Amino acid sequence: MDRPILLDCRHVWKLYGASPERVFDRHGPSPGLDEIRKAGLIGAVRDVSVRIAQGEIFVIMGLSGSGKSTLVRCLSRLIEPTRGEILFEGRNLLQIPERDLIEIRRRKMGMVFQHFALLPHLTVLQNAAFPLEVQGVPRDRREARAREMIELVGLKGREHHYPRELSGGQQQRVGIARSLVVEPDLWFLDEPFSALDPLIRREMQDEFLRLQSLLHKTIVFITHDFDEAIRLADRIAVMKDGAIEQVATPEELVLAPATPYVEEFARHIPRAKVLTLRSVMAPARPGTETAGTLPAAARIESVAEQVVGADRPFAVADAAGRVIGQITREAVIAVLIGRSGGNGASRP
Template identity: 45%
Template sequence: MSRLQAENLFKVFGKRPEEAVTRLKAGADRDELRESGTTAAVIDASFTVEPGQIFVVMGLSGSGKSTLLRMLNGLLEPTAGRVLFDGQDLTSLPVRELREVRSRKISMVFQHFALFPHRSVLENAAYGLEVQGVPKAQRLQRATEALALCGLEGWENSWPDELSGGMQQRVGLARALATDADLLLMDESFSALDPLIRRDMQDQLLELQTKLKKTIVFITHDLNEAMRIGDRIAVMRDGRVVQTGTPEDILIRPADDYVRRFVEDVDRARVITAGAIMEEPSTVFDGVRFRTNQCVLDATPATVEADTPVADLFASIAGSDAPIAVTNEEGELLGVVGREHLLRVLGEQSPADEKVAAHA
């Protein structure tokens, strides 16, 4: 079962919202509704998020992504459609039950930290547990452990204004983790940070994810951030989800000209992986013959796993005429990447793109 499902979500603000949904379903666009004083913030959005996945919703300002996020935990009621969390329809829950789900199973990390200035770092991290009614000794212990996970051990008794912006955001993340919620919703959580601190926070999130395997919905307007941290990405435009897929899907097979323009400046070498471009292992390169699960060769080739970004292949392939062997976690040979093929993929030749798409 998917951890989270959004089914045909609409959110309309203004006059006669239900009538506006009917018009949207019949083909009306945002501009037509705006003329009558109605704003369609989200239009017919559907997607699923699997357990342990980082699902990124990205789009420009005004695309509807933050409104969509607030429907996922019931802060905003959909005009139409529904949200399922572990099979439970959140949109049909009474207010008290929905509030209970939000306090125990869904945590939110905001863009501007949202820390209490009159509470210590530890007390801020424990706040969600306080709302749940967890006894003080237990909540402080769990908050201490969450702060340590976020690299803030030793800062428990500090005040928020004594911390840098990046450290304050870590407190916000620790507060969400302390509740041990099944779902984390992160709304532009790193966008207020300086570029270097922002990248550090991305690293922190990815490191935590390898340990905790949380299900995360992450909102961003930054394509490079989406490509770096997302297992899957939904691209929004004018309230609609125009494409959903892996970072490689979005980059290699853009759904339309809008997405294509969006991704044209992305560093392909950091997104495309060895597994996406590898060729059949039966290929012969300069007398080095590779066969499934084994290789016959004069010298030991460089070896990488399938999820290695092609940017990490350059040094190895530059120092040898032999191709790079691509293996799975058990060390079994899956395919090979040769120098010429790698260069074609990183260029703009359509045959290369077709080759990548065939393996993606």
């Protein structure tokens, strides 16, 4: 990872129950799940270590009860971890004074949750400006900033509407504008779209990706939906029973699942949605006439029609524009029918 680390989570635990420290006293620094349960405790988060880079979309996913929402609340210290370290910009959030933590949350962190939690007696403009009002920012400055965010999320013209006058998707956009108004360095989103209808949810995912392309935030995104995770993530952490099973790119999860649990999670995901041209391209052949050039990071699904419809292969280029391979219609078809093994190989 070549980008600076913004959030470094080291061996974080959250055990619920009476006197959780006793299980560490008895079984050492890494008690097993059975040992935790026999002690009458709930292992909501177990020995989690992750490093999240600046500008990264880091998705934490798992089924209900896997610990993903508890973990994100530990990362922001809305819940007090039982053990571990959480370093944000090099400072351990578990050791700083409460006053400093509040200031970090107000000025450096943004949070969006599944339930929009808008203040019903405030307008869109007032809701979006509320975090700056809490900071004591003068009205003209906070409203000017709020208007910028409202326009950014596509709600210009609705500044004086109340939440009850908005659709679910529009309400969530207000929540996003409110979380961005303080210009956070770190943005937490806990299943922000799961309460929305499928079509609106897809639109909000598109909006989220558009905003990220403009703002380049460091994002921790929680979901139980693998389709959503692979669409949005730079990397994904899969959780089960409070522990992380694997941290990897969407491609790596599909091509090289680390555990049977991750393999089962990834089993039914269409590979064309996940695999990039880089993973299935063949070596470049000098002198080959090509139909054009495609980016190595493009997902197969997004270019399949173009490649399959061409009578020549396409060159594949890296981010710097250098040709690093070529992609043929046969390779794309192999992915579409489920035969591709990655890196230009195919399974019989």
